[in-house]
Amino acid sequence: MKKAAPTHYDALQIGMHWLVAILISCAFAFAWIFDDMPLSPDKFKMINWHKWTGITVMSLFFIRFGYKLLRGTPAVDPALPALQRKLAISVHHLLYLLMFLLPFVGWLMSSAKGFPVVFWGVLPLPDLVGKNEELAHFLKETHELLAYGLLGLIGLHIAGALKHHIIDKDGTLARMLPFLAKK
Numbered sequence: 001m002k003k004a005a006p007t008h009y010d011a012l013q014i015g016m017h018w019l020v021a022i023l024i025s026c027a028f029a030f031a032w033i034f035d036d037m038p039l040s041p042d043k044f045k046m047i048n049w050h051k052w053t054g055i056t057v058m059s060l061f062f063i064r065f066g067y068k069l070l071r072g073t074p075a076v077d078p079a080l081p082a083l084q085r086k087l088a089i090s091v092h093h094l095l096y097l098l099m100f101l102l103p104f105v106g107w108l109m110s111s112a113k114g115f116p117v118v119f120w121g122v123l124p125l126p127d128l129v130g131k132n133e134e135l136a137h138f139l140k141e142t143h144e145l146l147a148y149g150l151l152g153l154i155g156l157h158i159a160g161a162l163k164h165h166i167i168d169k170d171g172t173l174a175r176m177l178p179f180l181a182k183k
Contacts, residue, residue, distance in 0.1 A: 003072065005072045005073065005074060005075045006071060006072050006073065006074055007074055008074055008175060009073065009074060009175050009176060010071070012067065013064075013067065013068075013071070013073070014176055014178070016060060016063070016064050016067075017176055018176075019060065020057055020060050020061075020064070020099065023053050023056055023057050023060070024057060024099075024150070024154070026049075026053050027050055027053040027054050027057065028147070028151070030046050030047075030049045030050035030053065031050050031147070033046055034046035034047050034050065048118075048121070051106065051107075051110065051117050052119060052120050052121075054102065054103035054106050054107075055103055055107065055117065055119050055125070057099055057102075057103055058099065058100055058103035058104060058107075060099075061096065061099040061100045062100075064096075064099075065096060074175060076088050076089060077170065077172065087156075087160075088160060091153055091156050091157055091160070092157075094149075094153050095150075095153050095154070095157065098146060098149065098150045098153065101146060102143065102146045102147060102150055105139055105142050105143045105146060106143050107125065107128055108128050108129055108139050109136055109139035109140050109142075109143050111127040111128045111129045111130075111131075112129050112130075112131065112132045112133075112135040112136035112139055113131070113133075113136040114131035161173045161176070165180070
């Protein structure tokens with residue numbers, strides 16, 4: 001017998017959603033800051049913060065995805081037109097994919113560049129590939145393309161949430177911001 005989908009997100013799902021949103025914002029901020037910095041100890045510090053944040057997002061992806069499989073998530077509003085439902089589901093699936101893929105490619109890139117990832121400066125992570133400049137360049141380009149893709153998806157996600165709240169007034173945004181729920 002199939003378990004019924006929950007009717008709302010619980011506190012853990014909401015908290016993890018916003019925690020990951022903050023961490024992804026921080027990872028982008030670190031990248032934009034260190035990109036313009038001259039080579040220095042401060043630049044390496046920022047790069048490490050970027051890596052640590054990415055690995056944390058990837059770790060939280062596994063927790064979130066596992067919890068999603070166990071608990072389920074509320075269904076997309078069946079009253080929405082089919083195209084909007086498919087778009088919402090597709091954007092969510094791609095967001096989850098990129099929460100894993102973007103940090104993973106970054107880790108691969110670090111390995112290919114010969115720079116180990118030491119998680120929070122304490123836990124050395126294994127190099128996933130040997131040092132290889134050509135592969136490192138390819139992975140850097142891939143990492144940047146995936147990052148721009150993630151930014152686009154985040155923009156779509158935010159635009160959809162605001163459309164539901166401002167135009168449709170349907171309570172979709174209140175599922176992640178319960179204080180917006182109509183009493």
